[in-house]
Amino acid sequence: MTALGTSSSASTPRTVGAAARPSHRRGTPGSRGREALTGYLFIAPAVVLFAVMGLYIVGYGFLLGFARWNGFAPHWDWVGLDNYADLLWRDPVYAPRVHEAARHTLYVMIAVPVLTVAVSFPLAVALARVKRAQAVLRSVYFLPYVTSGIAVFYAWQYILQPDGAVNYLLGLLGLGSLQEPQGFLGNPATALPTMIVVTVWTEVPVAMLMYLTGLQTIDRGLIEAAELDGAGWWRTQVSVVWPLLRPITAIVVLLTLRSALHGFQTFLIMTNGGPGTHTDVLGLEAYRLAFLSKFAPTLGLAGALGWMLFAVAIVLALINLRALRSRV
């Protein structure tokens, strides 16, 4: 008797594997119905949850993008595509704000992925070579990810203040010329680069872990073959390891792009877009239009901006997917 035949006996519990067999091998129509019902019951909570928390909210947000509403008034004013036009070019108040925030966001979208890869890949390569206390070091470098949250961003804020730890440390090291008397978040020239560094600090742990995982999947034979061909350590990393990890780089870039495009909580807590408007980004602008506009009827503008960010994210994901395909 084959294993297949064994598992189809009435006395043996059905398994996931059994459900994947061709239908003509399954039991009677009645048992198939019960099996399907069981399956539906299992996925029902997720479907209901998605329908309520996902589709409803997504649909509501999409419709909101075509309305003018402050969250209170009994009725929405339907404005069609006005919100999109107002944000992109038409409204003399909102369009300039969005343009400035878009420029800042673009800087973040370029700098964060580049710096994250630049830091996390060498870090992973170095960590992979460490034989002692690798687990401890991995945990140390992973710490920013598990501790990220409001408290950490407040801590950063205090560290970066005029009388904060960074200025103190620079003074202690005799690097007084690098001190920032207004604090690193108080000077328009350093505020956005500082926010980029803090964002990279939160992104590196996961990226580093992904690279580390990737490094462990590389066939040792390839490395040895390169070494036999006379390639040194540097050449091996550049010509063998880095190309093999390109799919991971693509994922890291995608994830960091998403963070750079949608993330705003760091900016909200640490700068609120300031000083002045020098660190205003699109995610923060959308949040402000939705919740911090002192009850102005801008929920629809927030919805429209959210959907535009979503569209950009989809385009970037498709581009990235294409890049990934061509390299694998």
Next chain:
Amino acid sequence: MWTFKQSHVAGLRAAAAEFGEKTGIQVRIEAYTPDDAYSIKVQSSAMTGDLPDVFEVHSDGEDFVYGAAGIVEDLRGQIPASWNNRFNPAVRRSGTVTQDKYEQSLPATSTSHGAKKGARYSLPFTIGTFGIVYANKAKLAAAGITRPPATWEEFIADLKKTKAKEPRTGGLSLGLKVPSTGLNWIGQPLAFAQLGKDGYESLYGREKSADWGSPKGVKVLGAYDKLTPYWMPGTQTLTIDDADQAFAQGKSAFDVGGTFTLAFLQEAGMRADDILAFGLPAPREGAVKDLALGPIALTGLALNDASPRKDEARKWMRYLSEPDVAARFSKAASDLSATELGAESADVLGPNLARLMATFKGTPENTYNPYDTSFRPPTLDMDEAGAPLIDMSPLRQTGPAQTGLRLRKLIDSYWKEAR
């Protein structure tokens, strides 16, 4: 009842206990802070029908938004003169949609769009004003300063002295992370004193010869720019509370806020004897030489339109306006009640609160009234308007002339939007 001011909780709870004993009506006081969190709490609770019977609101703004949305009761005709006359005369109509406020609500983009003319959506609860300067007496003494400055120029000179004495901690703090504070609390009273009422109002108008970009506007901005060397390092990254906290910790010699700031400073550990409080002084050559800062209703009480206990809620609101109850609340909260406390107010309130009340005394000609915004574009976002000022001072990115042109462009865009 809900409030967004932690400093009000003790006074309100004491009043609620007394009210419960007298009437048998139990009132539970809950606080949600800060203001932004409170607004979102009210917004979400309104959507789910969980609002309390009575809640504290920012007067003459937020109450109109709630009124326009039908969330709060229209109290028009429900407040007899015997009740309304208890309030300070300057704020007796607070919460009412006057002709000016109605016109401001007309654009579809106005926050109070839909408010009904003549409706009354809140009653005044606390009053006060902006542009109050708090100084650290010990730092003043160390710099050889013995009295409050009489003019803007003397104020700048005092800043210079304290900064010279203590270069890192002798300056001025203000929570410029909220960009409107510089404009609202210093820029506007200064403009009013420099140009007089009409000149000040013209700054927000559409006439290029008199707006912020004009020579007059640039002159005001130039006077404001005199503060630039004396700001506390990093004040542009501080919230309002952070800046007050910094002053209380001795990181600055001066702090600008409102009458309500006194309560926070005392909560932060300063004693009344440590502080010298005075109204922002006028420029020596300004149109208004003896600047007075008009009192406005800062917070009000609104009645939930869906409350099943409206009679009891009204009794509670009326109880809070009784002079002896209001006096006890004022002392407990270190805040000024909207109820008139009469000639004895100085004894009841103590020297600091009484000194702050003295800044209110002026004539219509010399009193800056922050409540009157009828001359501004109806949807003007003051945070947006405050940002160019920060770029000028303390950031030194621009000068007064360029700042004036930026403000002109911004205000013009709001006028265009309002059409």
